[in-house]
Amino acid sequence: MTLLIKNGIAVNPGDKTEREADILIRDGMIADIQPSIAAEADHVIDAAGAYVMPGFIDMHVHLRDPGLTYKEDIATGGAAALHGGFTTIVAMPNTKPVADCPEVIEYVKKRAAEVTKAHVLQVGSVTRGMLGKELSDIRGMARAGCICISEDGKSVMDAGLYREAMRIAAEENMTVLAHCEDINMVCGGVLNADAKSEAMGMPGITNAVEDVIVARDILLAKETGARLHLCHCSTKDSVEMVRLAKENGIPVTAEVCPHHFAMSSEEIDGDDANYKMNPPLRTREDVEALQRGLSTDIMDVIATDHAPHSAEEKAQGIRKAPFGIVGLETAAALAYTSLVKPGLLTVMQMAEKMSYNPAKILGLNKGVIEIGAPADLTVFDAKREWVVDPEEFFSKGRNTPFAGRELSGKVIAAIVDGEVAYAE
């Protein structure tokens, strides 16, 4: 089986080169990269003028499978991922039942192989049932192929228990994905604590709700040596603490979600729960600090926190609806439109933050365009302009605050293991 991608601009974070090239793929691997390749192939993609990047890797996705499949399932989540250019996705454990044991890890692995071409990596929860009381079978899950633990959706508030989990993660060479939120400080907040939420009469969530746990978790990484990855950072002080931690050699990396760098709380348009996610949309000042953090490479990763919910759930208004928005199918275009186009990020940095860095953090042999590398590739046409229409999503979730937003850059193909898994 051969595939030839012609006339694209190959962006390779492995050696930081960006060049016009044809890419020949044979048996799932990149076989050749040349200015022009004349070889016959079973399948040819004309990428004329589009970027060919290493397949995007989303370190933060909710697939809702098992148990909450009215919101999303592995098939629809996988399809949404490929539609958005993500060839690998990392699924959070807040499913029903919680992914806290080898059986659930095995189920997702088996199901994903049956229903999607996307690579799906299931995260194990830190505590049993995500109840924060006793540790999950972390070692058992590691033996089942699980490479990350997380309590995503909340923090483990017992620092002693969390430290023990981090010690085990360090021994098992697992990455700890941290949702940072001191639950005792939330006090019913639903939007960021600022002039907007005040004007709307909505209870606010302060920056410190996130920041105190970011600080704690960095200190626990320092003590345990665990590889800590901070999920969905949303505050200016989170960025500052990541900078300090890195300067001090602490093993920490951090992600920013598109909604946090592309939208501030000022843009919330009425009592519409599509603007409700956790952490919340923050102030302009925070948004600019996150953008600078990405631009200066303090912040390593762009990940979506894809959190599908049903239309009925989201119709309840900001006070009652669950937190979360979908993200897989708008992330690349938001990164391009809000960061690359205004000159805050280079295309190379976009490829680093959406593929190369996640691969490194997760220890995957991916994220580069090199002969002999696995052929997971995303073809992204930066010249394409489009308007977000949630009805066109492959996800079951339509919950996005970006409906109607004009964006630049569209994924036109996603290749997984040398096969065209999505093409426009």
Ligand code: DOR
């Ligand atoms: O907004 C969010 N939704 N944030 C999270 O951390 C969890 C997620 C969900 O599972 O819906």
